[in-house]
Amino acid sequence: MQVDLNKLKTFYTLAQAESYTGCAQRLCLTQSAVSHAIKKLEADLGYDLVDRAGRKFRLTREGEFLFQQCAGIFDRIDDTLDALAAGKGHRISLTLGAPAEFGSSVLIKGMAPFLNKHPHVHVDFFLDPYLLAPLLSDDLDIIVDCIPHVHETLVCLPLMREEYGVIASPSYVADHRIQTIADLSRCRLLSFDKDLLWWKNFINALAGQADFGCDGVIRISSVRGIINAALASMGVGFVPRYTVLKELENGQLMELFPDTEVLNDQINIYLKKRNFEKPPFPDLIRHIQSLQLH
Template identity: 40%
Template sequence: MPDTPLDLAHLRAFHAVVQAGGFSAAARRLHRTQSAVSHAVRKLETSAKVRLLDRRGREVRLTEAGRRLLSACDLAFATLDAAQEELGQERGRAEGRIRVGATVEFGCSVLMRHIQPFLAAHPGLEMDFHLGHDLLTPLLREEVDLAIDCHDHARADLERTPLFRESYMVACSPGYLASHAIREPEDLARCTVLSLDKAGAWWERFLARFPRTRRPAFGRVVAIDHIRALITAAASGMGVLLAPSYSLQEELARGELVPLFPSIRPHEDRFALYQKTARARLAKHRLLKAYLEALNPAELGA
């Protein structure tokens, strides 16, 4: 007796469960009930005659057979999406939706200021944005289609396109500078250092410029886990901060912050565009990739 063909709707349900991390999240994504999604996956396993998921309470894990099928689904659904795009292109324009992830400060200070020309040039495209610190998880779960990130994600299933360099600056308010007489990095021992983390790992970009035996010591470290709040705190005179240079342009222009140690250049980060390799051929992805590669944001000193 020939094998039963695998049902496309069942495959979509299986794919959604894996990408969303569970049946409840997959049901919300597919706008179906959890029981309907669970039933679809069971039917798929019956048709395939193999277990695809290990269910442990609310946690689901792929079996080896499930991993192989997931890879096939990624390719198949990307091919179907590309075919749908080609049909749209016959109408003379790119169409569809792109979900873009970006780091919070880059998204606020750079991306939102430069994305409108792309949207105006492609009125058939819709774009939604997710700003956050962890962009890899939503990218792998297909909650975003592309991610602009300064963290390195070396994975075989992701395509990486280098974009912009991100330089950093040490700064404080003019009043704080005057009251603490900051002239050399060693003076930071008398200062309150503002950092995204209590351990001061955020400052490693600056400290790495010094030999370990000569690294400046910090006085008090105040942790503030949001870059915009960090900048506001520094501008109000709470202490010294390290932040991406583009994030500080308005405060510098208004005289609320002044740069420190201009001869010392903290290590730079490099923004890159990440997307699943299987989906990199989509026309709308290629259009956005080309636009970002050609972009020279003044905020980044380009």
């Protein structure tokens, strides 16, 4: 049996993207072209590959089997092409994803030595809070994230613990007479959300203390925005400590309640298993692991 490899590649991409729209965007085709290619492939093979009975995208049993086999084939082709490119010094392009503050404060600042050592490697950066979906769809090659992800196609490598701190300007602390956690009841809190889910690591560390409260919440959708608001004496913030080390050192900000054992997050590196040992990922991983929080 002869099968059109272009149609097979279209099916493989569709199964990865789990949507006709995503497949069309990745292959620069129309949705109708993708649909036509899949139907033609199904006709050539003699069985359905996509289960069209439900509203959610789903492969048939035969489609799942073909997808797994295609993964091995196309991954080996990609590995071969990457090896040839590396051997000839051809440029390899990667996209590294991370949350905005960690990406800009740590990864981007620390990436120059790696790029200088590996001039054939080109790295783009995608700074966003939502990283899993683009990693699974291969729009990202590797991510660093404090959100735990579990997926059968991924490798998870522990990177570091992310410590948090409660911060405010000295003038705000003095004006609002902040000495104990109960004093926050007359303060504005700076948070990603009105429900204070952003503050959960601090709140959970209080073990249900009844005297925790606030005088209002200012919603700010970035860590740097929270820091700047704290510097401007707009309220009390809660941020990763590495993001305010300089401000704490030079006295622009104060860390409140340092004896409270605030819960920390685990920052991990995630990438596809098939890329784990493929150049230049091992070197990139080692470089990321060598970075320090300053």
